[in-house]
Amino acid sequence: MPRRYRADPRSERISVEMEGMAVIYHRPSGITHLLAAPAPEILDALSDQALDVDGIAACLAAEFEIAAEDEIAAVVADRLIELEGAGLVARI
Amino acid sequence: MHSFTVRIGPVGFRVGSAWPRPVAALEAIYAGYPGPRDGIADFTVRLEPERPWRRFVRPSVAIRGDFILPDAVPMALRHGFLAAEMGMNLQMALGQRRFLLLHASAVERDGRVLLMTGESGAGKSTLAALLGERGWRLMGDEFALVDPVSGLIHAFPRAVSLKNAAIAMLRAEASEDRFGPELDGTPKGTLRHLRPRADAVARMDEPAAPALLLFPRYGHDRAIRPMGEAEIFVRLTQASTNYVALGEAGHAALARLVKTVPTRAIDYPDSAAALAIVDMLWAEQAR
Amino acid sequence: MPLVRALADPPGTAALDGAGWTALITIARAEQLLGSLAYRLEGRPMPGAAAAILADARRSAEQQQVQALWEAEMARRALAPLGVPVVLLKGTAFAAAKLPPSIGRSIGDLDILVPRESLDAVEAALIAAGWKWVKDDAYTLHYYKQWMHELPPLIHRERDRMIDVHHTILPLTARPTPDAAALIADSVALESGLRILSPADIIVHAAVHLFADGDLAGGLRNLWDIDRLLRSSDAHAGFWSALAARAERHGVTAAVAHAARQANALYATPIPREWMKWSPFDAWSRRRLLARDGWGRARRPVTRLAFYARSHWLRMPPAMLARHLWIKARDRRG
Amino acid sequence: MAHEGPMNEEPREGHPAAEVAPTRRRLLMLGAVGASAVVTIRPALASTAGSILNCEIPVPDPGHSGNWIDADGKLVAPNTPGAYPPALRPLTGEQVKSNLRYGRSYPGTSYDQSRAYTNYIRRLQQGTSGFTCYASLQMPRG
Numbered sequence: 001m002p003r004r005y006r007a008d009p010r011s012e013r014i015s016v017e018m019e020g021m022a023v024i025y026h027r028p029s030g031i032t033h034l035l036a037a038p039a040p041e042i043l044d045a046l047s048d049q050a051l052d053v054d055g056i057a058a059c060l061a062a063e064f065e066i067a068a069e070d071e072i073a074a075v076v077a078d079r080l081i082e083l084e085g086a087g088l089v090a091r092i
Numbered sequence: 093m094h095s096f097t098v099r100i101g102p103v104g105f106r107v108g109s110a111w112p113r114p115v116a117a118l119e120a121i122y123a124g125y126p127g128p129r130d131g132i133a134d135f136t137v138r139l140e141p142e143r144p145w146r147r148f149v150r151p152s153v154a155i156r157g158d159f160i161l162p163d164a165v166p167m168a169l170r171h172g173f174l175a176a177e178m179g180m181n182l183q184m185a186l187g188q189r190r191f192l193l194l195h196a197s198a199v200e201r202d203g204r205v206l207l208m209t210g211e212s213g214a215g216k217s218t219l220a221a222l223l224g225e226r227g228w229r230l231m232g233d234e235f236a237l238v239d240p241v242s243g244l245i246h247a248f249p250r251a252v253s254l255k256n257a258a259i260a261m262l263r264a265e266a267s268e269d270r271f272g273p274e275l276d277g278t279p280k281g282t283l284r285h286l287r288p289r290a291d292a293v294a295r296m297d298e299p300a301a302p303a304l305l306l307f308p309r310y311g312h313d314r315a316i317r318p319m320g321e322a323e324i325f326v327r328l329t330q331a332s333t334n335y336v337a338l339g340e341a342g343h344a345a346l347a348r349l350v351k352t353v354p355t356r357a358i359d360y361p362d363s364a365a366a367l368a369i370v371d372m373l374w375a376e377q378a379r
Numbered sequence: 380m381p382l383v384r385a386l387a388d389p390p391g392t393a394a395l396d397g398a399g400w401t402a403l404i405t406i407a408r409a410e411q412l413l414g415s416l417a418y419r420l421e422g423r424p425m426p427g428a429a430a431a432i433l434a435d436a437r438r439s440a441e442q443q444q445v446q447a448l449w450e451a452e453m454a455r456r457a458l459a460p461l462g463v464p465v466v467l468l469k470g471t472a473f474a475a476a477k478l479p480p481s482i483g484r485s486i487g488d489l490d491i492l493v494p495r496e497s498l499d500a501v502e503a504a505l506i507a508a509g510w511k512w513v514k515d516d517a518y519t520l521h522y523y524k525q526w527m528h529e530l531p532p533l534i535h536r537e538r539d540r541m542i543d544v545h546h547t548i549l550p551l552t553a554r555p556t557p558d559a560a561a562l563i564a565d566s567v568a569l570e571s572g573l574r575i576l577s578p579a580d581i582i583v584h585a586a587v588h589l590f591a592d593g594d595l596a597g598g599l600r601n602l603w604d605i606d607r608l609l610r611s612s613d614a615h616a617g618f619w620s621a622l623a624a625r626a627e628r629h630g631v632t633a634a635v636a637h638a639a640r641q642a643n644a645l646y647a648t649p650i651p652r653e654w655m656k657w658s659p660f661d662a663w664s665r666r667r668l669l670a671r672d673g674w675g676r677a678r679r680p681v682t683r684l685a686f687y688a689r690s691h692w693l694r695m696p697p698a699m700l701a702r703h704l705w706i707k708a709r710d711r712r713g
Numbered sequence: 714m715a716h717e718g719p720m721n722e723e724p725r726e727g728h729p730a731a732e733v734a735p736t737r738r739r740l741l742m743l744g745a746v747g748a749s750a751v752v753t754i755r756p757a758l759a760s761t762a763g764s765i766l767n768c769e770i771p772v773p774d775p776g777h778s779g780n781w782i783d784a785d786g787k788l789v790a791p792n793t794p795g796a797y798p799p800a801l802r803p804l805t806g807e808q809v810k811s812n813l814r815y816g817r818s819y820p821g822t823s824y825d826q827s828r829a830y831t832n833y834i835r836r837l838q839q840g841t842s843g844f845t846c847y848a849s850l851q852m853p854r855g
Contacts, residue, residue: 014340016347018321025343029449030336030442031538032329032343032754034322039750082751085509085537087449090456093674104428106401108674130426131397136405138674158408158675161847165786165835189435211776329754336756339442514811537753 002053005080005089007046015040029087038064039079043088050092053077093138096176097127101237101248101296102191103184104128107176109139110147114172121173121251121272121287135159135187137179142166155179159186174275174283177253184235184248185333191237191246192338192345195331198231198245199223204303205245206374207236207353209331215310218258219366221286225265226367230292231300240341243348244299249292251285259284261363304377305355308366312359316369319357325350380669382406382416386603387646389420400429402673409675410599414440414483440483444474447486450540451475454489455573457508461500464574466492466566468545468584472575479607484600488532488541492576494563495546502530502544510535510542548584549631557587557629578618579625582608586638587631595667599645602668605638606646619651641665769803770843772830784825786832797826806846809834 014025022040024033035043038060045051045059057073066072083089093108094115105128109115128134137157141147152166153175159182167175184193196209197220206228208216217233224230231247239246251272254262259282263271272285287293307319307327328346329335335342354377360366381403385392395403407413417433417440425433451471458465467475470486493501510533512520523531530544547559562584566574576584582605589601612618626635640661642648645668663682670679773780773788780788781796789796804819809831811817818827837847 014343016351018325018350019323021322023322023325023343023347025340027340028445028452030339030445031449032336034326034752034754036750079750082749086751086753087453087456088751106405128397128401128428130400130428132400132404132426132428132432134428134432136401136675138676140676156676158405165832189439190431326752326754330757332757336754337439337442339445341438513807537755539755 004050004052004092005046005056005084006050006092007043007083007089010044010047013043024088026088031087033086033088038075039083042076042079042083046089053080056080097131097133098122099126099128100180100250101232101246103135103188103248104133105135105137105180105183106133107137107139107179109172109176110141111139111151111153111169111172113169114139114153114176117173117272118176121285123287124290124293135180135183137176137183139172139175139179155182157183159183168277171275171278173272173285174278177251177285180250181234188237188334189337192240192342193332193334194236194238194328195234195333196236197233198236198247199228200231200245200247200300201228201374202378203300204378205231205236205300206370207245207302207305208308209236209305209328210307210309214308215360215363215366216308217252218254218261219308219363219370221252221254221258221262222265222363222367223370224252224288224292225262229295230288231296238302238345238349239299240338240345242299243301243345243352245302246299247292247296249288249296251287254284254286256281262286302349302353304373305349305353306370306373307355307357309357309359310366311361313361314365314369315357315359316373317357319355321350324355380406380671381673382410382412382599382671383645383669385416386412386419389423392420392423392425397426397428398673400426404429404432405675406671406673409671409677411485411597412600412603414443414485415480415600415603416483418483437483440485443486444481444484446540447471447489448474450489450535450538450542451491451573452571453508453535453538454491454505454542455571457504457510458493458501459572461497461504463493463497463501464563464566466563466574466576467569468492468548468576469588472581473604475569475571475573476575478581479611480604482607484604488543490543490545492545492548492559492562492566495559498530498544498546502533505533505542505544509537513541548587555587555630555634557583557631561628577625578608578612579622582612582622582638583626583629583631583635586626586635587629590634590637590664595664598664598668602638602642602645606642606648609639609642609648609650613649619654637661637664641668645669769805770809770834770837770846771803772800772833772843774837774843782829782833784829784832786829786834786836788833797822797829800830803843804830804834809847 008028012027014027016023020037022035024035024040026033041060041063042056045056051059053073053076056076060072060076080089084091093110094112096107096115096118098105098118107115107118135158137155139153140156142152142154146152151169153169153172154166155175155178157179161182194207194209196207197216199206199220208219210216220230220233230249230252231245232249233252234250235248237246237248266286270287275283325346328350332346335346356373358366358369360369381399385403404413407416413436417436420433421437447470451467455465468490470481470484471489473481473484474486513532513534520531523529529546532541532543534541548557548562549555562576562580565577565580567577568574575581585601585605585608589595589598589605622635623632626632636654636656637658637660639648639650639654640657641664643650643655644661644665666679667682670677670682672678773782777788778799779791781791781793781798783789783793783796800819801821808819812819812827812831818824819830822830834843834847837843
């Protein structure tokens, strides 16, 4: 069973867009993060359901209208490490 | 304990001193200021001998109070007034929770506020003091207080701390009775404090909306640059001593400021050039 | 002392003038009790300036609790794979379980209790998750590992927050030796999976922390915790005898009894008649607890020094104390 | 510094040119493996006891990088007898604290030189580079 991740519900984040980035206030931590794509999209995907890396990649592929899911998965794995370190996503 | 109380904008202070001299200096420079609202000070500062016997023997002033830096160097008694000023700054930097506190100067005209922020030496304080003598209302040379609910800037018109060359510059503009004593050999060189004009003190309870934000830089050729929102946001979080402590309210207040207030970085070779740039940008944004 | 009076008797604050309020606020800040006081006085008639300051203090305490609970959650995530019980202590425990002392309470570092045998694994997991030693010199590390009831403090490199990892609640060198296994065995799980001590052990720990370990600096806050805990437990039948039994089991009967008496004396905490056996030490420690004037200054230097010396004496046998102070002094000289 | 992130790689013409070709632009951003996509805002002035490990204090501050530091921590002209040249790299809060508490010298400096640097730092004021780091050394009381 591949490792799955989960983010807090959208209502736990206040997001303001600046220069194409999301300035996010994360309510449970009281910490502000600046997120560049595709980190905000990953958070949104994980707010609805727990997903593994491939599941996230599939979500992003649909959203960004791009096909190469393998490449996306590599990027997603990278981003998940950062998001997990920031406490914005957690393993379940 | 010799005691002094004052209200500066929305903030009441109580300063206690083991010696009479710093209190006398505070009373002189803050002549005409009101006392704390309801007689209740938001913050307490204490000027004490570092050790009991140092009250008389080579007296040195330790800055204590509600919020302290435990290892700070005590100051010479002749700089006791400066110690009081630093103590009040420290309470604001470490303890202020009602307003988003920006390390910025603020001046107002026609009900709109010009904010200038930047590191020490950028000139924000001197420029604000000069503008304060030339038709603008000085709201503060050190801290700008952003109301998280209304987004308005509240005045915090402390005595302006003038350094070195800025002293002569302002002596040409303001009458001698508004100046404090000359303090030489301080960590920042020679200092003199200037009481803001009487109208700035009388109107200190009038907040106003921010209309222009500048990041000045002294000592470079004249230049005006736009800045991206994310960069402004991050730089302001670093210019604020309490952004994180205010939580969601701080985030909302800062995001609103960044989204609504036109912002420029400006470089200037001398204050005349800076004032010209301010005039130009102010006229532009007022259109 | 105005702070103790205001906490014990909120309506009495109606008599305060401006200077009285200023002194009360300064003392409460110095004792880290401004947030607690702010909630205690919430809704009472008071001057506008006082109301504004106390409203700030409530917001500030709320934000501190968000940060403290987040730190606990991050520790939980880091330690979850180990499958060991992680027991929250002190302020974070109160906040996580929404116990009465948490209302307005300031919270500093995160304190957790784990089984002694999993200490190495916990340390490794925290370091892997971004915590690092605050001080990493050999003597400090050795001293803590050998003698203390906790790991040397760790700090998270991104969030700048400290964690103290305990394996019992008193130094190993101290004379009483609480039953650490029982503390963990009887702890209570919260929804998150983190745990808190049993109701009696929470009070035992607070009392031990105040009278058997520390030098009573900041003791008014600890005593306020104890007051809030005792009041909320007082109604349960058999609570006092259970507390007495628990204190005896951990070998800290005197400290727990002293804490209850002192809470009664300062905050009018209801305690059973048979617990009111005053000792000469009570008056002396009360002097220490109340050593703060209206400017926020610590008073009574001799009493404070005596309690500082006592705290070291309680923690270490004399020869070891001498060695410890010697090494610290040598260190200081560089 | 906290904001060495993706924002520095973006062109800054006030508004991003995202409207032109959103998909292509986003695809490019998506492909940036290795570049950081999460930047966390740190407090300018930390409020907790241990908030000192990562912050740095330049000695002296960049506005006075030519000056030397005398034994009292005052800034003096270069080559002043008894004074020390600037620190080669900024000191960390942790090093400063360890010097303040235990007298431990800074890496590669003598005891007296370390003392001079610390005296400089103890004189820092609001608005000077490094002040907020130094201010973060404050301990909670009580």
